[in-house]
Amino acid sequence: MLRRIFLLLLLFSTRLDATTDPLPSWNEGSAKTAILQFVADVTTYGHPDFVAEEQRIAVFDQDGTLWVEHPIYAQAYFLLDQVKHLARLPNGKDLGIIKTLLHADIKSLIKLGQVEINRLLGILQVGMTCEEYRNSVQDWLARAKHPKLNKPFHQLVYQPMLEVIQLLKNNGFTPYIVSGGGQEFIRAYAEIVYGIPPEHVIGTAVKVKYTYADGVDSFVRTPKLLWKNEKKHKAETIHLMIGRRPIVAFGNSDGDLQMLQFTHAGTKRNLALLVHHDDKKREYAYDSHTYVGTFSDALREEAQQNDWIIVSMKNDWNRIFR
Amino acid sequence: MLRRIFLLLLLFSTRLDATTDPLPSWNEGSAKTAILQFVADVTTYGHPDFVAEEQRIAVFDQDGTLWVEHPIYAQAYFLLDQVKHLARLPNGKDLGIIKTLLHADIKSLIKLGQVEINRLLGILQVGMTCEEYRNSVQDWLARAKHPKLNKPFHQLVYQPMLEVIQLLKNNGFTPYIVSGGGQEFIRAYAEIVYGIPPEHVIGTAVKVKYTYADGVDSFVRTPKLLWKNEKKHKAETIHLMIGRRPIVAFGNSDGDLQMLQFTHAGTKRNLALLVHHDDKKREYAYDSHTYVGTFSDALREEAQQNDWIIVSMKNDWNRIFR
Numbered sequence: 001m002l003r004r005i006f007l008l009l010l011l012f013s014t015r016l017d018a019t020t021d022p023l024p025s026w027n028e029g030s031a032k033t034a035i036l037q038f039v040a041d042v043t044t045y046g047h048p049d050f051v052a053e054e055q056r057i058a059v060f061d062q063d064g065t066l067w068v069e070h071p072i073y074a075q076a077y078f079l080l081d082q083v084k085h086l087a088r089l090p091n092g093k094d095l096g097i098i099k100t101l102l103h104a105d106i107k108s109l110i111k112l113g114q115v116e117i118n119r120l121l122g123i124l125q126v127g128m129t130c131e132e133y134r135n136s137v138q139d140w141l142a143r144a145k146h147p148k149l150n151k152p153f154h155q156l157v158y159q160p161m162l163e164v165i166q167l168l169k170n171n172g173f174t175p176y177i178v179s180g181g182g183q184e185f186i187r188a189y190a191e192i193v194y195g196i197p198p199e200h201v202i203g204t205a206v207k208v209k210y211t212y213a214d215g216v217d218s219f220v221r222t223p224k225l226l227w228k229n230e231k232k233h234k235a236e237t238i239h240l241m242i243g244r245r246p247i248v249a250f251g252n253s254d255g256d257l258q259m260l261q262f263t264h265a266g267t268k269r270n271l272a273l274l275v276h277h278d279d280k281k282r283e284y285a286y287d288s289h290t291y292v293g294t295f296s297d298a299l300r301e302e303a304q305q306n307d308w309i310i311v312s313m314k315n316d317w318n319r320i321f322r
Numbered sequence: 323m324l325r326r327i328f329l330l331l332l333l334f335s336t337r338l339d340a341t342t343d344p345l346p347s348w349n350e351g352s353a354k355t356a357i358l359q360f361v362a363d364v365t366t367y368g369h370p371d372f373v374a375e376e377q378r379i380a381v382f383d384q385d386g387t388l389w390v391e392h393p394i395y396a397q398a399y400f401l402l403d404q405v406k407h408l409a410r411l412p413n414g415k416d417l418g419i420i421k422t423l424l425h426a427d428i429k430s431l432i433k434l435g436q437v438e439i440n441r442l443l444g445i446l447q448v449g450m451t452c453e454e455y456r457n458s459v460q461d462w463l464a465r466a467k468h469p470k471l472n473k474p475f476h477q478l479v480y481q482p483m484l485e486v487i488q489l490l491k492n493n494g495f496t497p498y499i500v501s502g503g504g505q506e507f508i509r510a511y512a513e514i515v516y517g518i519p520p521e522h523v524i525g526t527a528v529k530v531k532y533t534y535a536d537g538v539d540s541f542v543r544t545p546k547l548l549w550k551n552e553k554k555h556k557a558e559t560i561h562l563m564i565g566r567r568p569i570v571a572f573g574n575s576d577g578d579l580q581m582l583q584f585t586h587a588g589t590k591r592n593l594a595l596l597v598h599h600d601d602k603k604r605e606y607a608y609d610s611h612t613y614v615g616t617f618s619d620a621l622r623e624e625a626q627q628n629d630w631i632i633v634s635m636k637n638d639w640n641r642i643f644r
Contacts, residue, residue, distance in 0.1 A: 054519055130561070187565050197376055198565030210557040210580060217587045219561050226548070226562075235532040239452065239541050240548075241563060243509050243520030258532060265539045 022167045025160040025319040031273070031311050035164065038271045042247065043171045049269035051247055053172040058248035059238060059259060060161070062179035062186060062203075063114075064293040065252045065275050066194060068146065068156040070284040072110045072292055075181050076117050077153075078140050080109060082124055098124070106147075110291045114180040114255075115228045118204045121182060122223040130184060130208060130219040137188035151321075154193050158275075159322045161250070165194060173248065176200045178238060180230040180255055184221075202237050204229040230255040235262040250275065253293040257302065264306055272308040274299070279313040282320045344489045347482040347641040353595070353633045357486065360593045364569065365493045371591035373569055375494040380570035381560060381581060382483070384501035384508060384525075385436075386615040387574045387597050388516060390468060390478040392606040394432045394614055397503050398439050399475075400462050402431065404446055420446070428469075432613045436502040436577075437550045440526045443504060444545040452506060452530060452541040459510035471605075473643075476515050480597075481644045483572070487516060495570065498522045500560060502552040502577055506543075524559050526551040552577040557584040572597065575615040579624065586628055594630040596621070601636040 026032040042051040063069035083101045097120065100108060112120070125133055146156055165175050177196055179186055183203030190196045207224040211217060227233050235258045238246065249256070249263035252275040260272040276295060278285050288296045303310055313320065348354040364373040385391035405423045419442065422430060434442070447455055468478055487497050499518055501508055505525030512518045529546040533539060549555050557580045560568065571578070571585035574597040582594040598617060600607050610618045625632055635642065 183562075184565075199563070201565070205562060208558055208561055210554045210561070210584065212554075212557075212580060212583050212587065215583075215587055217557075217584060219558070232532045232534075235534075235539075236530055236541070239530055239532070240505075240527060241521070243506075243523070258534060261534050261537075262532065262539060265534065265537055 022170070023160065023163045025163055025317055027316055027318050029316055031309050031316045034309050035167075035271065035273075038248075038269070039167060039171050042269055051268055055244060055247065055268070056168075056171070056173040057242060057244050057246040058168050058173045058175045059178045059234075059246045059250070059263070060165070060175060061251040061253070061256045061259070062177050062181055064277065065250050065256075066157060066161050066177070067153065068149065068283065069252075069293050070277070070286060070290075071106055071148070073114055073117065073181065074144075074146075074153045075114070075121070075185055076109045076112065077144060077147075078137065078185070079117050079121055079124075081140055081144065082121070082136065086124065113291070114230065115204065115225075118182050118206070118228070119223070119225060121185075122206045122221065122225065125221050126223050128221050130221060133184055133221060134188045137185055141189055154189065155322060157193060157322045158317070159319050160317045161275075162194070162322060164250070165196070168248065169195070174200065176202060176238075176242065176246075178229065178234050178259060179203045180228070180234075182206075183229075202229065202241050232258040234259040238262065247271065249273070252277070252295065254296050254299050255294075257299055260308060261302075264308070272303075272306065273311055274303055274308060275311045275313065277313055279317075279320065281314075283313060344492070345482065345485045347485055347639055349638055349640050351638055353631050353638045356631055357489070357593065357595075360570075360591070361489060361493050364591055373590055377566060377569065377590070378490075378493070378495040379564060379566050379568040380490050380495045380497045381500045381556075381568045381572070381585070382487070382497060383573040383575070383578045383581070384499050384503055386599065387572050387578075388479060388483050388499070389475065390471065390605065391574075391615050392599070392608060392612075393428055393470070395436055395439065395503065396466075396468075396475045397436070397443070397507055398431045398434065399466060399469075400459065400507070401439050401443055401446075403462055403466065404443070404458065408446065435613070436552065437526065437547075440504050440528070440550070441545070441547065443507075444528045444543065444547065447543050448545050450543050452543060455506055455543060456510045459507055463511055476511065477644060479515060479644045480639070481641050482639045483597075484516070484644060486572070487518070490570065491517070496522065498524060498560075498564065498568075500551065500556050500581060501525045502550070504528075505551075524551065524563050554580040556581040560584065569593065571595070574599070574617065576618050576621050577616075579621055582630060583624075586630070594625075594628065595633055596625055596630060597633045598635065600634055601639075601642065603636075604642045605635060607636075 023032055041047050041049045060066055063073045083098055141154055145152055168175050181203050183205040186203050187198040187201045190201050205226040207222045207226050208219040210219055229237055245266045246263045247268050247270045249260045250273045251260055263270050264272045288294055345354055363369050363371045382388055385395045463476055467474055490497050503525050505527040508525050509520040509523045512523050527548040529544045529548050530541040532541055551559055567588045568585045569590050569592045571582045572595045573582055585592050586594050610616055
């Protein structure tokens with residue numbers, strides 16, 4: 001009797017495994033197959049490509065890889081929002097830039113670039129505690145909407161990528177966000193939006209100062225950039241914060257090139273992917289002639305030479321947003 | 323029949339629990355009781371002090387808290403060793419310091435301090451890849467002996483602290499090393515010596531540069547300090563690297579004060595401890611009149627005011643080294 005119950009249970013669980021697709025928003029094709037095969041191989045003990053659990057590090061760019069970045073990074077809209085709600089204008093040489101932003105059209109914002117956005121946010125928020133900053137990000141995210149897609153940014157997260165993160169977590173990987181965006185900006189929502197805790201978020205970081213008196217403490221933001229987390233700096237901050245070479249890297253633009261090279265140069269089996277925005281109907285289609293998320297011909301060539309996977313949003317994803 | 327086997331198994335496992343002391347190197351007393359009670363309370367679902375697993379962050383100073391630091395930090399012996407094996411002397415203003423080190427007595431080394439040691443190592447190792455640096459640390463650790471205690475440094479690790487680390491890991495905590503010592507220095511051995519992986523080691527860090535060409539890459543060390551990880555900087559790097567407030571902090575000197583204040587200022591139940599070196603017979607006894615590991619009267623007062631636990635190596639530990 002017990003044995004029959006056991007066999008029935010086994011049958012049931014096997015059936016569940018066979019019918020539950022961990023990547024339902026991915027169409028059948030080479031990208032989906034490559035991801036599933038990679039995960040199966042490196043997690044199968046005894047397989048020549050087996051990788052121990054503690055070394056299963058996966059890194060994800062954020063803007064354009066995990067959520068929408070067009071026509072401009074979400075953090076730029078946050079900056080614009082903060083400028084509009086400024087109690088008083090800052091002094092000095094940046095006053096001009098800030099004043100321009102007050103009347104900004106989207107084009108001047110786009111031209112700023114992610115590092116400059118972080119620098120300006122740094123200037124606006126000098127003296128703000130990190131707690132106040134986190135609250136201001138969360139408040140903004142709760143009310144802000146993407147001007148074209150007319151939805152909150154936290155709903156403009158790519159469902160297929162959430163499925164990849166979950167698949168990796170279920171298989172003993174540790175997923176990190178490695179973004180040019182502000183580290184504290186992303187940490188304010190990453191746990192709720194992506195299920196990625198603060199210690200696994202690496203971004204452009206400003207220096208903070210610790211103050212303490214009589215049991216009450218705070219961290220205060222300074223305008224000093226510790227690092228601009230793009231291009232080769234992404235490899236450097238992974239080294240600094242994690243100290244291991246990743247075996248999975250997902251990016252979508254020239255700013256992710258070195259992160260993918262770093263991942264791919266390892267001796268372990270690895271998986272490097274680029275999300276290509278080629279879906280004008282459901283999201284955006286853009287390549288090299290843009291300020292944001294440049295996907296240059298050089299990047300495409302490097303990908304083809306190294307057999308990196310180029311994910312077509314149009315063809316590989318049957319659903320875009322969560 | 324099945325039920326009898328089950329009950330026997332239950333009895334056996336209960337007996338095991340009752341007789342297996344997770345802290346056998348700790349004598350019965352207030353320190354041991356406080357640690358065990360804290361762990362039991364914050365991990366018991368439904369207890370008013372329950373803390374979710376992802377928030378069970380524990381931070382440990384290294385020198386003098388996890389292994390011997392007297393008469394001078396292990397890393398200073400490493401520096402001395404590296405200077406003696408230098409192929410050629412560096413140029414510039416630091417040549418004098420390096421030359422002095424070549425004939426150094428222990429007193430001039432002691433006076434350097436941990437930040438200066440890291441700065442000098444940085445200068446000596448400019449252009450070294452991080453892989454070469456790690457190998458040089460591991461080579462040194464394999465052959466170096468503590469001059470007074472006449473044992474390899476990796477054997478001069480405190481057994482009672484290894485037991486605390488294991489107890490915390492077994493109860494869903496994540497232990498981090500937060501040290502004034504070099505981040506890459508400690509990462510070279512922390513996994514083997516303490517069971518703490520590289521991503522959970524925070525130390526004084528130098529800037530590294532990523533280089534890549536034709537599929538071959540490396541990180542090269544620069545002399546530029548990113549941060550000196552002592553005093554209030556320990557709170558700042560915890561914020562930067564983890565982004566959460568710890569609930570457990572272990573230190574042993576004035577350099578750990580702010581890390582303990584940061585931990586203790588939280589609203590969650592927390593545990594702050596200081597290891598006091600008062601065992602002249604088995605290790606060392608030292609307080610404020612020392613260059614290394616200063617345990618000042620001010621630190622003692624702060625500990626007493628906040629009910630931090632002062633661990634007496636002499637009375638609380640029945641065994642010192644692993």
